[in-house]
Amino acid sequence: MRFLLAAIGAPLISFSLFIFMASLINNQVSLPKDTEENSYFDLVMSQQDESFQSKHRQKPKPPEPKPQVSAVPSPSIKPVMQNPGVSASLDMPAMDLSSSVSAMSISMPGIERALAPLAHVGETMAMPLYRVEPRYPAKALRLGKQGYVVLSFDINEAGRVVNIQILEAKPKRLFERDAKRALKKWKYKPTMVNGQAISQLGQKIRLDFKLES
Incomplete structure (x- = not known):
């Protein structure tokens, strides 16, 4: 009786182990494939992001040229000549400080001296x-x-x-x-x-x- 059960159970156990081993092998083979697909997808997405950023990246503004300061010629100022008909001199009367009688004249328009x-x-x-x-x-x-x-x-x-x-x-x-x-x-x-x-x-x-x- 024991021999019969062993003879029947051994093939079942062997078959179960075989099925289990086959499933493990399939999972191990499929896992790198998924990883490769994910890696490829990430690589493609990163390249697209870089290309999008490079398209929208603003170009740096060129430095503004410094204004050239040209020497401003100094204006020439001509001396203003006085009217030859108008005299700017003032005649100041001399004063005699001696003890003798002295006179000082004062010229004013419309007024006696x-x-x-x-x-x-x-x-x-x-x-x-x-x-x-x-x-x-x-x-x-x-x-x-x-x-x-x-x-x-x-x-x-x-x-x-x-x-x-x-x-x-x-x-x-x-x-x-x-x-x-x-x-x-x-x-x-x-x-x-x-x-x-x-x-x-x-x-x-x-x-x-x-x-x-």
Whole structure:
């Protein structure tokens, strides 16, 4: 009985093993084929992607040429000549600063010429080393006014004018300010007594304001 079962089972087992071995062989043979097909498909797809990317790849922009800077010629500037009929020179009158009577003319269109105020200095009065001529007031020039101012003052140890007082003025409130302002700038030689400078009191002067006809 055992022998019979062995005789029947052995061929069945052998046949089953044969079938199983055949199926394994078929699977091993078909697997490389699928792998090759997949590899080929991947290769084709990668080539297509590269070709698509190369078609759509933007070409780099060529570098822009640098602008050529040409030397700009400097414009020639011609000197502007003055009108030969117009003179730009100004004639300035000379001023005499000596103790003698001096005159300074002022030229103004439509206005009479004004003499510099005249300073009358008495024989007993001190003589200035430096004097400034008063300015002729513009209002007096415009109105054509003439006049004079009498002033008293002292001279200190340094020869400066101090304590100026208006004694008389004609017309009033027209020439006083300019006469006083000029007298403040006058300079005198100090009086020396026993080698020491002393003040000179009670000085007096008259400044005349006149116009040339």
